[in-house]
Amino acid sequence: MxxxxxxxxxxxxxxxxxxxxxxxxxxxxxxxxxxxxxxxxxxxxxxxxxxxxxxxxxxxxxxxxxxxxxxxxxxxxxxxxxxxxxxxxxxxxxxxxxxxxxxxxxxxxxxxxxxxxxxxxxxxxxxxxxxxxxxxxxxxxxxxxxxxxxxxxxxxxxxxxxxxxxxxxxxxxxxxxxxxxxxxxxxxxxxxxxxxxxxxxxxxxxxxxxxxxxxxxxxxxxxxxxxxxxxxxxxxxxxxxxxxxxxxxxxxxxxxxxxxxxxxxxxxxxxxxxxxxxxxxxxxxxxHYNVVGVSHINETIDYVDQSGKQMAPQHKSEPVTFVTVKSWDGQIITYYKKGYHEEPDIDENGVPDNSWIRADNYDFDAVKNPDINNYHVISNDAPNSDLSQVSKQGVNSNSEDLHFTVVYAPAYTIETSEVNETVTYVDTEGNQVADPASAKPIHFMTVKNPVDGTSTTYYSTTTTDTTLDPNTGVPSAAGWNKGDNTQLLAIMNPNVPGYHVVETTDPSGDLTQIPVKVVDSGTGNLNYKVTYAANKPVNPDEPNKPDKPVNPDEPNKPDKPVNPDEPNKPDKPVNPDEPNKPDKPVNPDEPNKPDKPVNPDEPNKPDKPVNPDEPNKPDKPVNPDKPNILNKPMIPNKPAYTEPSVLVPNKGSIGKNNTLSTNNEVQQSQGLSQKLDGSLIGAKLPKTGVVERRNNFIFAGMMMLTISVIVWLSTRRKKDEQ
The missing domain is CATH 2.60.530 (Major cell-surface adhesin PAc)
Incomplete structure (x- = not known):
């Protein structure tokens, strides 16, 4: 016993x-x-x-x-x-x-x-x-x-x-x-x-x-x-x-x-x-033969989710009973029998009935893990087992009960998509003028949890590995970013010599680039076509014509004084004890006469040049009958030609040193220069042309205009003196 x-x-x-x-x-x-x-x-x-x-x-x-x-x-x-x-x-x-x-x-x-x-x-x-x-x-x-x-x-x-x-x-x-x-x-x-x-x-x-x-x-x-x-x-x-x-x-x-x-x-x-x-x-x-040990070994398997919640009924294998018999001389013999059994009777030789098998080891059969809708197995702590089953487990009379746990997690599903962007460059006849351009493909992966119905979207430009962590459903590979949408970077249109862009199939209508695009997992591939046309050639037999004045009906008016609230006053004499005297004329034989008021029918007379040795020469107007200032067109790749400033005479006095009172007059000159610059900036560029030849034409025309103005002014002064 x-x-x-x-x-x-x-x-x-x-x-x-x-x-x-x-x-x-x-x-x-x-x-x-x-x-x-x-x-x-x-x-x-x-x-x-x-x-x-x-x-x-x-x-x-x-x-x-x-x-x-x-x-x-x-x-x-x-x-x-x-x-x-x-x-x-x-x-x-x-x-x-x-x-x-x-x-x-x-x-x-x-x-x-x-x-x-x-x-x-x-x-x-x-x-x-x-x-x-x-x-x-x-x-x-x-x-x-x-x-x-x-x-x-x-x-x-x-x-x-x-x-x-x-x-x-x-x-x-x-x-x-x-x-x-x-x-x-x-x-x-x-x-x-x-x-x-x-x-x-x-x-x-x-x-x-x-x-x-x-x-x-x-x-x-x-x-x-x-x-x-x-x-x-x-x-x-x-x-x-x-x-x-x-x-x-x-x-x-x-x-x-x-x-x-x-x-x-x-x-x-x-x-x-x-x-x-x-x-x-x-x-x-x-x-002489005594039963000295009876042991019952059980195998239990639990099926749970990650929180320990039971997902399937507990599995209990049929137990096994071991009986250890000891003889009077110390010999140990072990028997086993499937099921739960009490101590058996043994005969005079210490042997139980033939339903007992003489052995000190027993294998529990393999047990397949149950299928659970929307779930899959992520861990199994049974030795030598995989995620599909608890494998055979060996025990002996000294073994403890076996207790294993199989853990389930949602069987995450994935949907993938890829967004590509391609731009082709052709001429008006459909011929390729530059190599196609492509944006870096964007890969989308949407992970769905079938248990709670939630989904999470990820995007990447560096990996297509869709392996998930089975516990969390999060991508295992590096490079995935959580987000429902992202951007394709802008693609600049290439410079094609002798051509310019005239059309694009991109909805933005931008002729310089394919702008940034926001895309998501549902966006299809993007394909755009940019059309180029040949630049228009310059006709060397036809010189460039000067631009028309801004308003042909109104002659240029002199600039206003610096302070519009106060009329221009003659400069005070250097010596306050002596009254101001009019400056001497450049030509001592001809006394200075006061300027006449501006007559829109008559052009202003030019001021006396700063350097008496080199009198300023007025520009020749485009139309001798209309003294408008010629707008000089921009010349590509070279600095714009700067015409001489036209000084508008003012009623200010001339100083003793025969220098102009510049407070007002220079400002007027600057204002006129600004107008000239503005007209130049606003001038339209020709599509094509031979720059050097056009520059020569312009220079010759300006010289002729200057000589004409000088002759005209001389003639007018003589008439006035008479």
Missing amino acids: QFNKECSDVTAPKTNVGQPSNVYDKNNISAAQKERYDLYNRDGMTSGKLWEYDMSNYLNNSSAYIQKDWANAGKINGRRVTFHEKFHDFVPQKNADSRFGYTFVISDNPITNVDVYNMNFKVTFWFTYEDGSIVPISQMGTNQASKNGNNSIFYFMTGSLTSQSDTSRNRREYAQTNDANTVLISKDPIHNPETGFTSDPSSMGLDTIVGSGDGVTNAYTNTKPLDYQSNDNSDTNPDYYALQDGVTFTDFTTDMPTFSLGAVPIHADQPWWHGNHNMNSDLVSFT
Whole structure:
């Protein structure tokens, strides 16, 4: 038999005296309970539920008892059994530890059994089958093994009999029974090949004890309490308390044996630890062939989304049960069977029925991942598996349950498009005049989430890689930009020698370029045609004609004075004591006469030149009858020709040095120059022409015009003098 380590019978113990003073539930410990509960845990009481009793009314009361029954505690000969323990005959130990008083704690698990403080006691145990009949352990002794049908020999191991002699833990635990004829104690160096445990020979034996209080004077205990001190793990390691710190009884004379358990001090004159932890071994029965292990291995697969939400029903594979059989000489044999099964019966050779397969390994079949609409698998934590399935998984009798998770994410879909822009350059006959131009293609990718219906558009001019991050649906490749639209840069029309642009199919009508275009994923390819025409040639036999004046009906008027609110006044004489005198004429033989008012029918007379040696000559008007100023056309690639300024006479006086009063007159001259410049700037450029020849014609014409004006002015002055 092997106790069921997972057994947890939460049925409350039975007692004929009172109720528990406290109940500790591992999953619901109050703040007031925590300190004491933690103490019991440190002493090995690690099960889910504990019952605590104040034993003041139990002491020295031979009829008082506490009984605990653990259903489904294990199996004997393949039959499920209940384990029973009845605790009674509690007696106080000397010099009780007042911190705990007389306390008894019992567990819901048959292995982590009881904690007893300041008391020695007796315990009677037995086993019953499911039908209530008592298991006949008295018929499972060494002399009856060949007669009981399963070669069974029943051994009962006490918990560790701890001995510690330091001042804080001064105690010597003991065990005794009158209901067993044989005791097993290791007298040789200890080596357990299964666990690797090694130790010196056990020092346990029958010895005299003093101070038990219950009449026990000879008991099994540590016979060398000062030489050997128990290991701190003695209460939780079966190797210690079965082979080193404890004793094993067999050949029982009754099916309900009674043991006396307790502790006495090693040093009677010193304080001592009154705690007494009694644990049952999880191996209490040996046979020539004994089932020493039953394990159930399960495989569970969860299908969830990225947030952990379940996407498909949990998959549970059919479990597998392993059974480990140990022979009397230590040989281990393992069998398995699909499904969940209890411990099987074995024959005299230690073999279960033929539905069990002899092997210590088993493979769970591969499990295909379910298809889920609009989703795909992005991760699978099962070993050696891919995104399509959980592959075969191997287990053995020592394996833990398998639990895997398959994660799903939306199955993102993509739509792609590309926008190209091409421009061709032709003449009016459709012939190519320059190489076609193309913009850098723009690639669009729209990612759709089929679960929530959302979509996101990206564009790129550097990559066409449409790989997505399966978790987020975001492009994995560098170069993608999030956006629904972007721009194609402008394409300038090329300069074609001898041609100029006359037409474009671009809606903007711009003859210099194809402007910037805003495009999106729905934009088709853009194709434009730019048409060129040959430049018009110049006819060398026809000289250029001067431009017409701006307004042929109105003669040029003199510029206004600088200050229009004040009329021009003659300059003051340099010497204020002398009145101004009119300047002398350039020709001393001819006195100066005041200027006549402007007569629109008569042209203004030119002012006296600044340099008397070189009189200014007026420009020759285009039409002698109309003194308009000739606009000079722009000459390509050369500076514009600048004609001499025409000074309009003013009524200002001439100074002593025969210099003009320039405050008004120069300003008028500048104004006229500005008009001339304006007319030049506004002149239309000819389409074609021979620049050098035209420049010569213009220069000759201007010279002739100047001579004509000088002759005309001379003639007019003579008439005026007459």
